[in-house]
Amino acid sequence: MFVSLLTYTPEAERVVATAARLCYADVDCRALAERSNPEDDRQMIDKVLAIGHHGVLEHAVFSFAAEGISRALTHQLVRHRLASFAQQSQRYVAFDGGFAYETPPTIKADSELASRYHEEMQRIAELYTDLRQSGIAAEDARFILPNASHSRLIMTMNARELRHFFRLRCCRRAQWEIRKLATAILVEVLKVAPALFQDAGPGCLKGTCPEGAMSCGEAVEVRREFAEIYRIPTAES
Ligand SMILES: Cc1cc2nc3c(=O)[nH]c(=O)nc-3n(C[C@H](O)[C@H](O)[C@H](O)COP(=O)(O)OP(=O)(O)OC[C@H]3O[C@@H](n4cnc5c(N)ncnc54)[C@H](O)[C@@H]3O)c2cc1C
Numbered sequence: 001m002f003v004s005l006l007t008y009t010p011e012a013e014r015v016v017a018t019a020a021r022l023c024y025a026d027v028d029c030r031a032l033a034e035r036s037n038p039e040d041d042r043q044m045i046d047k048v049l050a051i052g053h054h055g056v057l058e059h060a061v062f063s064f065a066a067e068g069i070s071r072a073l074t075h076q077l078v079r080h081r082l083a084s085f086a087q088q089s090q091r092y093v094a095f096d097g098g099f100a101y102e103t104p105p106t107i108k109a110d111s112e113l114a115s116r117y118h119e120e121m122q123r124i125a126e127l128y129t130d131l132r133q134s135g136i137a138a139e140d141a142r143f144i145l146p147n148a149s150h151s152r153l154i155m156t157m158n159a160r161e162l163r164h165f166f167r168l169r170c171c172r173r174a175q176w177e178i179r180k181l182a183t184a185i186l187v188e189v190l191k192v193a194p195a196l197f198q199d200a201g202p203g204c205l206k207g208t209c210p211e212g213a214m215s216c217g218e219a220v221e222v223r224r225e226f227a228e229i230y231r232i233p234t235a236e237s
Pocket of ligand 1: 079080081082083161164168169173174175
């Protein structure tokens with residue numbers, strides 16, 4: 001898996017804090033923006049997060065590239081309707097030289113099962129090639145490609161949606177690969193907008209696990225894990 005933050009709203013925290021101030025001030029927008037400073041912005045963002053005035057978080061937008069992720073993951077990712085996506089096509093891109101794929105750690109850990117898994121992938125690649133060589137278009141040959149096939153995409157989310165995404169997908173109830181992706185994305189945004197994401201993460205960080213009876217029961221370990229993540233250095237430090 002490779003994840004990188006491609007671009008994001010310049011001065012994201014200043015924009016969000018200014019948008020929040022605007023709601024309560026009888027001052028023109030430019031003057032408000034000019035008055036902004038990092039300390040006041042941080043305090044305003046703390047307030048916004050505390051009172052749940054989360055609409056202003058939508059003014060900060062972040063775009064990521066992700067590669068070497070399975071179609072099983074991307075199928076879950078694109079369920080997040082407030083995000084924007086561009087994903088490599090299996091119609092316009094043919095995998096005539098073979099296809100890359102993900103191997104779950106549980107399968108990797110069992111050498112016999114892993115070897116059968118890789119053999120099966122090899123067989124699929126051979127059939128894919130046979131189909132293509134028989135004149136079948138990539139859009140039909142792809143029907144035999146597995147969930148494990150690697151994909152790449154660019155995704156854009158605003159800070160409000162990202163915080164929602166982290167709540168659902170950094171949770172230990174989320175599937176391991178999307179959890180790994182969500183956690184890697186959280187690490188990236190914490191470097192550039194630490195105030196906006198200061199308390200982002202699974203629901204159990206701030207109280208009882210929202211999963212109820214389906215809880216993983218590991219809230220203590222989860223809190224410890226995220227305490228380490230929040231300690232990562234920021235871009236300014
Ligand atoms: C652990 C886990 C297990 C899951 N298992 C399954 C499963 O078995 N089957 C399955 O189908 N899905 C499953 N999902 C996916 C899940 O149901 C959601 O589709 C996915 O997490 C996207 O969440 P969302 O709809 O809250 O977020 P987004 O689409 O990112 O939307 C964010 C928020 O915007 C609001 N919103 C967005 N669109 C609308 C709308 N049209 N109307 C009203 N409000 C809207 C909602 O408040 C929503 O929470 C699972 C997700 C998780 C985390």
